[in-house]
Amino acid sequence: MEINNQIIVALDFSSKAEVESFLSKFDLNQKDSLRFVKLGMELYYAEGPSMIEFLKNKGLKVFLDLKVHDIPNTAYGAIKSLAKYGVDIVNVHASGGIEMMKRAKDALVDANSQAKLIAVTQLTSTDQRT
Numbered sequence: 001m002e003i004n005n006q007i008i009v010a011l012d013f014s015s016k017a018e019v020e021s022f023l024s025k026f027d028l029n030q031k032d033s034l035r036f037v038k039l040g041m042e043l044y045y046a047e048g049p050s051m052i053e054f055l056k057n058k059g060l061k062v063f064l065d066l067k068v069h070d071i072p073n074t075a076y077g078a079i080k081s082l083a084k085y086g087v088d089i090v091n092v093h094a095s096g097g098i099e100m101m102k103r104a105k106d107a108l109v110d111a112n113s114q115a116k117l118i119a120v121t122q123l124t125s126t127d128q129r130t
Helices: 016-023 041-047 050-057 072-083 098-110
Strands: 036-040 061-068 089-093 116-120
Touching: 016 050, 036 041, 036 050, 041 050, 041 061, 050 061, 061 072, 072 089, 072 098, 089 098, 098 116
Parallel strands: 036 061, 061 089, 089 116
Antiparallel strands: none
């Protein structure tokens, strides 16, 4: 696997305009250019699913970092809905429990998605005092 497919660049912006400005610094037609990006909550909630389509149309792989966390059936529905956008990685928060994580995986299978499912176990902003 090429190194540019292993590095995921966080698009921690609040608007599509900011993303467009950032991406303009890259020649996405070059083989060794940026290939994988993370789309987090702030940008996804601001721009919606069209942001995924925009990034995919640029030839980028997308890690949708929403940390889905709910009861198992709701997590299943959320992941199944997100799978239709063709993301490459989606995540859940592991504190939702094993059953929720299993249902999230089932949702990807049922949606015939090739996306990888990962679980966040600890947020970087938390420490032992919280």
